[in-house]
Amino acid sequence: MDPDDIRPGEVAVDLPDRFDAQVFFIGRIRTPWTRREDCPKNARESDAVCAIEVDERWSEALAGVETCTHLLVLYWMDKAARNLVTQVPRHSGVPRGTFALRSPVRPNPIAASVVRLVERRGRQLSVIGLDCLDGTPLLDIKPYFASTDAMTDAVVGWHANPSS
Amino acid sequence: MDPDDIRPGEVAVDLPDRFDAQVFFIGRIRTPWTRREDCPKNARESDAVCAIEVDERWSEALAGVETCTHLLVLYWMDKAARNLVTQVPRHSGVPRGTFALRSPVRPNPIAASVVRLVERRGRQLSVIGLDCLDGTPLLDIKPYFASTDAMTDAVVGWHANPSS
Numbered sequence: 094m095d096p097d098d099i100r101p102g103e104v105a106v107d108l109p110d111r112f113d114a115q116v117f118f119i120g121r122i123r124t125p126w127t128r129r130e131d132c133p134k135n136a137r138e139s140d141a142v143c144a145i146e147v148d149e150r151w152s153e154a155l156a157g158v159e160t161c162t163h164l165l166v167l168y169w170m171d172k173a174a175r176n177l178v179t180q181v182p183r184h185s186g187v188p189r190g191t192f193a194l195r196s197p198v199r200p201n202p203i204a205a206s207v208v209r210l211v212e213r214r215g216r217q218l219s220v221i222g223l224d225c226l227d228g229t230p231l232l233d234i235k236p237y238f239a240s241t242d243a244m245t246d247a248v249v250g251w252h253a254n255p256s257s
Numbered sequence: 258m259d260p261d262d263i264r265p266g267e268v269a270v271d272l273p274d275r276f277d278a279q280v281f282f283i284g285r286i287r288t289p290w291t292r293r294e295d296c297p298k299n300a301r302e303s304d305a306v307c308a309i310e311v312d313e314r315w316s317e318a319l320a321g322v323e324t325c326t327h328l329l330v331l332y333w334m335d336k337a338a339r340n341l342v343t344q345v346p347r348h349s350g351v352p353r354g355t356f357a358l359r360s361p362v363r364p365n366p367i368a369a370s371v372v373r374l375v376e377r378r379g380r381q382l383s384v385i386g387l388d389c390l391d392g393t394p395l396l397d398i399k400p401y402f403a404s405t406d407a408m409t410d411a412v413v414g415w416h417a418n419p420s421s
Contacts, residue, residue: 106314108281113394114333115276116365135405147356150270151364154342157357160414167331167367169278178318192311192398193321200315201280201396203331205369207406222405230277232365234356236413241299241386242371243407249400250324 102188104179108200118230120147120216122168126226129172133224134184135195142211145218145231152216155234159213163237164220166206169230170197185255193251207237266352268343272364282394284311284380286332290390293336297388298348299359306375309382309395316380319398323377327401328384330370333394334361349419357415371401 099105123144126132133139145166147155158164177198181188191199208222218234263269287308290296297303309330311319322328341362345352355363372386382398 104317106317109314112279113282114335115279116367117273117339118277119364150273151342151356153268153270154355154364155357156343156352156354157415158354161357161412162414163408163411165369167365167369171278175281178315179320188320190320190322191318192315193319193325193400195399195402199397200283200318201331203280203367203397205329205331205399207408209408233363233367235359235369236357236416237408237411238359238413238416239409239411243409243411244327244371244373244401245403245407245409247327247401247403247407248325249402250326251321252400252402 098174100181102179102181103177105176106178108176116169116232118169118232119151120145120231122223122225122229122231124223124225124227129226132226135224139224140221142219142221143223145220145234147216147231149216155213155216158218158234161210161236164208164210165235165237165242166208166223167233168204168225169232170202170204171230172226173197173202175200175202189251203232262338264345266343266345267341269340270342272340280333280396282333282396283315284309284395286387286389286393286395288387288389288391293390296390299388303388304385306383306385307387309384309398311380311395313380319377319380322382322398325374325400328372328374329399329401329406330372330387331397332368332389333396334366334368334389335394337361337366339364339366353415367396
């Protein structure tokens with residue numbers, strides 16, 4: 094990351110000398126957004142149908158996905174810095190810890206989005222609920238279980254009560 | 258993976274020649290379970306309080322996490338094979354695609370669990386809702402937003418209707 098990108102109030106740390114594990118990109122996400130400033134601020138702001146394209150190698154792994162109404166999609170925010178522990182989101186201007194934010198800037202830039210599955214055609218899934226750049230690398234697709242994944246009473250205190 | 262571990266009906270693929278990106282382990286998860294067979298089959302089966310220990314380097318990134326009732330925790334299932342596209346879960350005996358399962362066996366063995374935050378003490382979080390082995394490497398902690406993460410009407414068809 095260009096250190097000039099740090100805003101007043103943000104805190105960077107030295108990254109570890111080495112990585113601990115490695116990931117495969119297993120496909121790509123196709124969205125209407127090619128510039129970061131065009132992406133919706135969060136997935137609720139958009140009903141755009143996006144495409145998840147799974148590489149041929151992994152296509153058999155999609156068997157049964159079409160029976161799911163919702164999926165949890167993990168993808169790699171490959172443009173994001175990894176060394177900020179305190180961030181100042183542009184829209185709020187308030188410094189917060191990285192783990193209290195859904196910002197792509199984090200030690201491991203893995204995003205997790207819940208999407209609604211519209212259609213599966215072979216190894217392409219049409220989904221609603223993504224907000225990332227076109228071409229974003231795909232890491233994983235999981236079935237979404239309401240029984241363990243849906244917590245309707247969850248509250249993010251700093252967000253619900255911004256003056257706190 | 259030992260190829261002998263493949264069960265009848267399972268399908269393995271050749272892994273890509275190279276990885277595409279790398280991750281840091283940012284802490285460890287402490288649970289009561291030291292053998293895979295002791296882990297709850299899913300997090301709903303257990304009210305055990307587990308601990309998430311964040312490495313000193315990243316401790317500042319926890320600021321604000323204590324205002325969250327629920328968190329999305331990503332961790333690395335370091336014992337899992339990565340080359341199966343079709344799996345036969347022991348409890349069902351039915352072959353299914355990897356992306357239709359929450360099994361730790363997947364191209365990128367990244368687990369995602371929603372947990373309830375009981376307490377934060379410095380860089381240790383006490384949480385309910387994990388089902389992994391003691392010592393599992395931590396990848397990320399995110400605030401859980403009911404508005405985008407809770408889909409109460411989600412259905413996993415093959416699970417809701419096992420004869421399908």
